[in-house]
Each structure stands twice: as structure tokens, then as C-alpha cells.
Amino acid sequence: MKTVNVVAAVIRCKDKILATQRGYGEFKGGWEFPGGKMEPGEQPQEALKREIQEELNTEIQVHDLISMVEYDYPTFHLTMGCYWCSIVHGKLELLEHEAARWLKADELYNVAWLPADLEVIKKIKEKF
Numbered sequence: 750m751k752t753v754n755v756v757a758a759v760i761r762c763k764d765k766i767l768a769t770q771r772g773y774g775e776f777k778g779g780w781e782f783p784g785g786k787m788e789p790g791e792q793p794q795e796a797l798k799r800e801i802q803e804e805l806n807t808e809i810q811v812h813d814l815i816s817m818v819e820y821d822y823p824t825f826h827l828t829m830g831c832y833w834c835s836i837v838h839g840k841l842e843l844l845e846h847e848a849a850r851w852l853k854a855d856e857l858y859n860v861a862w863l864p865a866d867l868e869v870i871k872k873i874k875e876k877f
């Protein structure tokens with residue numbers, strides 16, 4: 750099975766984190782952390798900054814790794830590095846997503862996360 754390498758940003762602002770809803774493709778309508786596939790030769794931090802600039806027109810700072818998720822979807826294996834991030838500059842324009850929500854710790858399960866994200870949500874809940 751092919752492996753897809755993804756980086757995802759858990760953007761935190763005070764007591765909330767950002768969840769975004771996919772606007773296209775196989776998982777359309779599902780909730781996720783913004784981010785995407787790493788390009789060959791890219792470091793995770795630079796891939797993440799690039800993706801968030803492309804998707805949300807926002808500059809972020811990438812902090813610590815929260816979790817490396819390994820998840821088997823029916824047609825591919827996902828390896829996803831999830832990082833704490835904060836906003837440096839920008840207004841989170843939804844250039845590719847359908848919707849976005851800021852969630853407090855007790856609201857984390859109020860959206861329908863992609864299956865691979867549930868493990869990360871558990872870790873975030875412990876640390877947040």
C-alpha cells in the first residue's frame with residue numbers, strides 16, 4: 750500500500766483550537782486540521798507553513814510535535830505529523846475549506862473528524 754506523508758497544524762489561540770472542514774475530494778465535509786502532503790525534500794515545518802499560507806493565507810509559527818499518526822485507510826497508509834502552531838499574521842481566509850470552527854477543550858468532539866484524527870484529538874484533550 751502506498752504511504753502518504755502529511756503535516757497538520759493544530760493552531761491554538763488562547764483556549765481554543767482551529768478545526769477546518771474539507772471542501773473537496775474524497776473526504777469532503779469531514780473535519781480536519783489544516784495542512785497537506787509534504788513535497789519531496791521539504792522539512793515538516795516548512796511544508797506546514799507553505800500549506801497554511803496556501804490554504805488560509807496566514808503565516809504561522811510551528812511549535813512542538815504533538816503526535817505522529819499512523820493510520821490505514823482502505824487505499825493508502827497515512828503518516829501524519831501534527832504540530833502545535835500559532836498565528837503570526839493573517840486572517841484565516843478559507844481559500845480551500847468549506848468552514849472553520851474554533852473549539853474549546855469540551856467542544857472537541859462536536860465536529861465529525863476524519864477517522865485518523867481521533868487519536869490526535871485524544872492527545873490534545875490531555876494536554877489542553
Ligand SMILES: Nc1nc2c([nH]c(=O)n2[C@H]2C[C@H](O)[C@@H](COP(=O)(O)OP(=O)(O)OP(=O)(O)O)O2)c(=O)[nH]1
Nearest residue numbers: 755756757776781782783784785786827863865866
Ligand atoms: N490536512 C489534513 N489531512 C488529513 C487529516 N486527517 C487525515 O486523515 N488527512 C488525510 C486526508 C488526505 O488523504 C491527506 C491530506 O491530503 P491533502 O489532500 O490535504 O493534501 P494536499 O493539500 O497536498 O492536497 P492535494 O494537492 O493532493 O489535493 O491526509 C488532517 O487532519 N489534516
